[in-house]
Amino acid sequence: MKINIGIADVKVSDDPGVTLVTHSLGSCIGLAVYDPVAKVGGLLHYMLPESDLDPKKAKNRPLMFADTGIPILFKSCYKLGAVKGRMIVKVAGGSQVMDASGVFNIGKRNYAALRKIFWRNKVIIDAEDIGGTSNRTMWLSIATGELSLKVSGQGYKVL
């Protein structure tokens, strides 16, 4: 069964019949985590880097932001038996339009926010497909932990 993760949304599962999928990753980031022993996985699709942009909004919709959304993803996986040390972490998205000035680079900021949080929490990224001008879709198989990507202009690949 495919379970769709919308924009500013997260889903976790320990059902081997499930594939988590998220579409429309432009500047947004898709973060997939998977514990191969517990066979628990989760997928987060967040939109913006820092919740201090709008703390009130962040309270109601924490999944919108990297700094409030990422902890929810990890904690939800722990609840299903995942263990931090075993988790495989993969990241995709963070692209942007062609822009030398940097004013449109929400994607880059989204990725930088993630790196900052991971550095503080000693989380290592196992694989990533980040940046450029591509649009991406990602699938995480709960049975195998395989992460597949569709990258606009490039086609399908396994990350």
Next chain:
Amino acid sequence: MDIEAIIKSIKKLPPFPDVATKALKILDDPDASADQLISIIQYDQAITANVLKLCNSAYYGLRRKVRSLREGLVLLGNAELKNIILASTVVKFFHKENKGYDLARGELWRHAVATGIISKIISDRVTESEPPSLFTAALLHDIGKVVLGSFVDRYFEQIIALVKEGKHSFLEAERELLGIDHAEVGAKVAESWNFPEDIVQAIRLHHRPEGASDDDPLTPIIYLANIVTLSMGIGVGRDGLSYRGKEEIMKRYGLKAKDLQEIVIDFYDEYNKVQNILGLV
């Protein structure tokens, strides 16, 4: 060259419904009466059904059910009804999957509606009053992709190769290889529908806002709204985000990177309310 074939296929597109053209004209006329409007719309069942569906959507949060066009008009007012009639009318051009741009059924419509919402959010921030053609131009800005979709397929590898070299945006590569780009094709479609000149220009220049005249309030807003929608990856096909972000347009309105993030937040709230409009496809 394919350009003649492209122009020919513009002419094959179904005409813009006469009913809608008349209705929109009436809604723009402050002296027109509700009866005039209703007398025109009521004979088009598809539009009437869509209008009622949208009037009753959660987006408007009306407490009682709208059963007739007259009730809809009274409860929502001219401006909103105009947008509803418009969305109900143009949706039929967006029905099909677009193989050329690799857009599944409904994706181009999703992109159109999202750009419509974002254009209103940006307009609220940067203008004193919303340009009357804003929503129309936003919904239709990529109509050229509907036509060009049958042609880009053959050239896709070449277009992507050109874009990868780094000097061309997708639009510029289209122009280089096909002799015309989706913005220009869209403008020609709008011209063939006898749309007002400001909408034609906004469609034509939606990736080249620097070409618009200084007193054109529409084009730069449509440009920015489209860039934000593309950045969000909504209804984006194989062309990806390979279009130019133009800092000077942001500067013109005094907008900064942080403003873009706030626009994205505002958009998210609105977008969740328009599932009924998206469901028209």
